[in-house]
Amino acid sequence: MAYTEEELKKELETKEYEYGFYTDIESDTLPKGLNEEIVIAISKKKEEPDWMTEWRLEAFRAWKEMEEPEWANVTYKKPDFQDISYYSAPNKKPKYNSLDEVDPELLDTFKKLGISVDEQKKLAGVAVDIVMDSVSVATTFKKTLAEKGIIFCSISEAIQEHPELVKKYLGTVVPKKDNFYAALNSAVFSDGSFCYIPKGVRCPMELSTYFRINQAGTGQFERTLVIAEEGSYVSYLEGCTAPMRDENQLHAAVVELIALDNAEIKYSTVQNWFPGNKEGKGGVYNFVTKRGLCEKHAKISWTQVETGSAVTWKYPSCILKGDYSIGEFYSIAVTNNFQQADTGTKMIHLGKNTKSTIISKGISAGQSQNSYRGLVQVNSRAENARNFSQCDSLLMGNRCGAHTFPYIEAKNKSAQIEHEATTSKIGEDQIFYCNQRGIDTEKAIALIVNGFSKEVLNKLPMEFAVEAQKLLEISLEGSVG
Amino acid sequence: MDLKEKLVSSFMAFEDGLDLDHPVHEERSNAMKNFETKGFPTKKDEAWKYTSLKGLQKIDFSIFPKHETTLEYKDVKKYFLHEIDTYKIVFVDGVYSSYLSETTHDGVDVCLMSSAFSKPMFKQVIEVYFNKAASKDESLTSLNTAFSKEGAYIYIPKNKMPKKPIQILHLATGNEAALMLQPRNLIVAEDNAEVQIIERHQSLTGNEVFTNSVTEIFAGKDAIVDYYKVQNDAPTASLVDNTYISQKNSSVVRVHTFSLGGKLIRNNLNFYQNGERIDSTLKGVTILGDKQHVDHHTLVHHAQPNCESHQDYKGIFGDSSTGVFNGKIIVDKIAQKTDAFQQNNNILLSDRSTINSKPQLEIFADDVKCSHGCTIGQLDDEALFYLRSRGIPKKEAKALMMYAFANNVLESVRIPELKARINKIIANKLGVRMGFDL
Numbered sequence: 078m079a080y081t082e083e084e085l086k087k088e089l090e091t092k093e094y095e096y097g098f099y100t101d102i103e104s105d106t107l108p109k110g111l112n113e114e115i116v117i118a119i120s121k122k123k124e125e126p127d128w129m130t131e132w133r134l135e136a137f138r139a140w141k142e143m144e145e146p147e148w149a150n151v152t153y154k155k156p157d158f159q160d161i162s163y164y165s166a167p168n169k170k171p172k173y174n175s176l177d178e179v180d181p182e183l184l185d186t187f188k189k190l191g192i193s194v195d196e197q198k199k200l201a202g203v204a205v206d207i208v209m210d211s212v213s214v215a216t217t218f219k220k221t222l223a224e225k226g227i228i229f230c231s232i233s234e235a236i237q238e239h240p241e242l243v244k245k246y247l248g249t250v251v252p253k254k255d256n257f258y259a260a261l262n263s264a265v266f267s268d269g270s271f272c273y274i275p276k277g278v279r280c281p282m283e284l285s286t287y288f289r290i291n292q293a294g295t296g297q298f299e300r301t302l303v304i305a306e307e308g309s310y311v312s313y314l315e316g317c318t319a320p321m322r323d324e325n326q327l328h329a330a331v332v333e334l335i336a337l338d339n340a341e342i343k344y345s346t347v348q349n350w351f352p353g354n355k356e357g358k359g360g361v362y363n364f365v366t367k368r369g370l371c372e373k374h375a376k377i378s379w380t381q382v383e384t385g386s387a388v389t390w391k392y393p394s395c396i397l398k399g400d401y402s403i404g405e406f407y408s409i410a411v412t413n414n415f416q417q418a419d420t421g422t423k424m425i426h427l428g429k430n431t432k433s434t435i436i437s438k439g440i441s442a443g444q445s446q447n448s449y450r451g452l453v454q455v456n457s458r459a460e461n462a463r464n465f466s467q468c469d470s471l472l473m474g475n476r477c478g479a480h481t482f483p484y485i486e487a488k489n490k491s492a493q494i495e496h497e498a499t500t501s502k503i504g505e506d507q508i509f510y511c512n513q514r515g516i517d518t519e520k521a522i523a524l525i526v527n528g529f530s531k532e533v534l535n536k537l538p539m540e541f542a543v544e545a546q547k548l549l550e551i552s553l554e555g556s557v558g
Numbered sequence: 559m560d561l562k563e564k565l566v567s568s569f570m571a572f573e574d575g576l577d578l579d580h581p582v583h584e585e586r587s588n589a590m591k592n593f594e595t596k597g598f599p600t601k602k603d604e605a606w607k608y609t610s611l612k613g614l615q616k617i618d619f620s621i622f623p624k625h626e627t628t629l630e631y632k633d634v635k636k637y638f639l640h641e642i643d644t645y646k647i648v649f650v651d652g653v654y655s656s657y658l659s660e661t662t663h664d665g666v667d668v669c670l671m672s673s674a675f676s677k678p679m680f681k682q683v684i685e686v687y688f689n690k691a692a693s694k695d696e697s698l699t700s701l702n703t704a705f706s707k708e709g710a711y712i713y714i715p716k717n718k719m720p721k722k723p724i725q726i727l728h729l730a731t732g733n734e735a736a737l738m739l740q741p742r743n744l745i746v747a748e749d750n751a752e753v754q755i756i757e758r759h760q761s762l763t764g765n766e767v768f769t770n771s772v773t774e775i776f777a778g779k780d781a782i783v784d785y786y787k788v789q790n791d792a793p794t795a796s797l798v799d800n801t802y803i804s805q806k807n808s809s810v811v812r813v814h815t816f817s818l819g820g821k822l823i824r825n826n827l828n829f830y831q832n833g834e835r836i837d838s839t840l841k842g843v844t845i846l847g848d849k850q851h852v853d854h855h856t857l858v859h860h861a862q863p864n865c866e867s868h869q870d871y872k873g874i875f876g877d878s879s880t881g882v883f884n885g886k887i888i889v890d891k892i893a894q895k896t897d898a899f900q901q902n903n904n905i906l907l908s909d910r911s912t913i914n915s916k917p918q919l920e921i922f923a924d925d926v927k928c929s930h931g932c933t934i935g936q937l938d939d940e941a942l943f944y945l946r947s948r949g950i951p952k953k954e955a956k957a958l959m960m961y962a963f964a965n966n967v968l969e970s971v972r973i974p975e976l977k978a979r980i981n982k983i984i985a986n987k988l989g990v991r992m993g994f995d996l
Contacts, residue, residue: 485934496931498929
């Protein structure tokens with residue numbers, strides 16, 4: 078006997094957030110509030126050189142002058158920026174050589190997350206950089222990578238050891254004054270990942286970062302910088318979770334990608350921050366600035382699966398500066414209960430013969446709001462620019478909303494731009510078809526959603542695709558349309 | 559003195575000549591207050607992101623024309639759709655010209671807003687409909703409401719249909735160096751009524767004209783309204799056209815907008831579906847050259863179940879022209895079984911031309927069929943080659959293809975003479991001597 082719709086709904090609503098545990102690790106947290114002293118203190122704690130401190134202060138001064146943006150199609154209680162602690166690090170600051178030295182409790186956390194470091198190390202062959210409460214705690218596979226000349230470490234380490242690279246590229250794609258949250262991040266970022274692929278090197282494994290907000294009342298501000306030299310290739314994964322808390326936590330990250338001539342960067346995200354409970358209480362505010370710069374013949378591909386966060390505000394973008402460069406954006410955004418997502422991309426065509434593809438799938442259930450917001454801009458010198466965008470929305474129930482805000486700006490006559498969007502629900506005939514073949518409604522929906530999202534799921538690396546598929550099922554279980 | 563100050567200060571003088579006890583008076587003063595607070599929209603407003611009114615505000619427009627002008631019919635005949643017999647409501651510099659017009663009270667009312675405001679027999683209609691669909695929030699609509707005095711008044715009672723189509727023509731003579739016009743139209747089609755209306759704004763000289771027009775259309779149950787906007791004005795004429803349409807059960811309203819000339823055109827076309835099984839059609843052809851700027855802002859608000867809306871806007875942009883399309887579809891929670899379709903296709907002919915398109919969906923109901931498509935591209939080289947290989951010169955071949963591109967919109971024009979006229983204007987625009995009546 079299949080569930081009744083009511084039962085399913087109930088089950089879905091009471092579905093616990095699986096990753097909502099809190100790890101009791103002693104941590105070193107700075108007092109709440111934000112001023113120049115805090116910025117200097119963060120910089121000092123990280124033993125940063127003077128130029129970095131100055132860089133942060135400049136960003137902070139710019140941030141003070143800025144106003145929080147309000148144009149996004151989301152409503153939320155604005156965070157009180159003086160009530161957040163801007164630095165929280167697991168206390169026994171580790172500089173591990175092997176995993177045995179890691180605090181066993183911390184390792185336990187990762188096991189619960191299903192990303193046990195050693196297991197992954199052995200089985201998946203993924204090098205993981207784990208950022209917990211914004212401090213990088215472990216980077217595996219460093220040696221293997223070092224042999225190829227690949228640098229994969231925390232950004233604070235990079236500031237110490239490769240200042241010339243950081244100085245050259247940090248803030249070039251997302252300037253420190255770019256927007257409110259980028260400026261905030263530039264001032265207070267506590268850690269993040271740094272990745273450098275030398276000329277002509279194909280990174281032999283997927284690089285991965287794992288983010289987790291653990292401490293209460295802290296914000297996470299990580300900064301990721303990926304540089305792919307000429308002719309290199311890298312695939313980069315990023316995953317996020319946070320414990321269950323009543324208050325809203327703030328996550329404001331900045332990701333910068335630089336793909337030099339003929340390089341390719343593939344950046345995948347599975348975002349599963351705590352989405353708040355079924356009354357819409359708590360959850361993470363996810364305000365992220367992600368942007369990539371493509372030189373000649375370079376390619377940047379963003380893939381994201383967004384299932385978590387109370388409020389998501391995220392537009393991974395590509396600046397197609399070089400001729401023949403390619404930008405891609407594949408996204409699945411799932412919202413349930415009271416989640417709100419305003420996500421999309423920007424494709425800025427500057428070079429000749431540039432190409433971009435946007436595939437965005439939005440699924441909304443419960444009382445959530447899901448928006449696609451995108452910009453395709455073709456500048457007057459971008460001859461033969463080509464863009465294809467497709468935004469499909471799936472609605473489950475009549476208390477949720479799906480919105481599309483595509484901006485299309487063309488200034489060149491040879492531009493070829495296509496945009497299409499559809500909104501629909503899961504058809505009764507589709508479910509009926511599955512039912513009569515012996516597939517129950519629940520499974521049928523999973524199947525249909527999976528099919529709906531397939532174009533994007535296919536773009537994810539193997540290990541992630543499985544996880545993402547599972548996440549989709551969990552997030553939507555029971556929401557019969 | 560900037561334009562806003564000038565308008566605000568002349569409002570008092572404007573009111574002096576009017577009946578202050580009339581119920582509309584309060585609407586006017588409230589609207590003026592709103593305009594005073596909001597002022598002209600700027601590029602910082604999301605809805606005006608791509609269209610700037612800055613240049614217009616620098617011009618010293620005269621708000622009340624100083625003297626009346628009479629025009630000979632033969633001089634302006636070409637601006638009328640003279641091939642067929644129609645009712646005509648003609649305004650010269652904002653003042654009604656009885657000599658050029660042909661109104662009626664025979665079963666239907668085709669007359670003037672000024673008489674509708676003043677005569678007791680229209681009082682009830684004014685009370686029920688005036689300013690009920692128009693936005694009280696949008697500043698330019700408020701500005702028009704504040705100065706609402708003259709325009710076309712069309713009232714079609716139940717089960718009636720006027721004998722012939724109605725033309726509304728606004729002529730600007732250029733007697734003033736720069737003239738601002740604010741016509742206000744009210745169109746009511748009661749249950750099961752039907753009406754066809756053609757509207758045109760025309761400046762006769764190279765003097766600056768700025769028209770801020772508001773039209774309210776009410777369609778009762780099963781009513782059918784066809785509204786054609788012909789915008790082929792002089793290169794010094796600017797137009798902000800605000801149209802608000804309120805529809806009841808099973809009514810059909812079709813608005814066609816032909817933006818073929820003018821300096822700056824902004825169309826705010828708003829449909830509110832207040833009933834079930836409603837059909838709304840919005841279609842437009844835009845062909846621009848020089849430094850022209852056309853901005854189409856459409857809104858279809860699906861507030862009830864089982865309704866349809868169809869949008870189809872085609873744009874061809876040459877020289878340094880700019881096109882903007884912003885189509886918004888809102889589907890309310892209860893508006894299940896909505897079928898909303900929106901399409902915007904554009905061709906850029908020059909590297910200096912720009913198109914900004916923003917097809918927007920906001921959907922709160924799940925059992926709906928909503929889709930939109932937007933393309934920007936060029937003429938197909940292979941098709942062009944095909945035509946040329948059959949002996950059609952390049953220019954004509956291109957014109958043919960552009961015409962074919964726009965034809966979807968023209969197909970649904972229900973007055974053949976109007977269609978022929980538009981075809982002619984398009985042929986002119988494309989610089990070919992072709993009829994397109996293939």
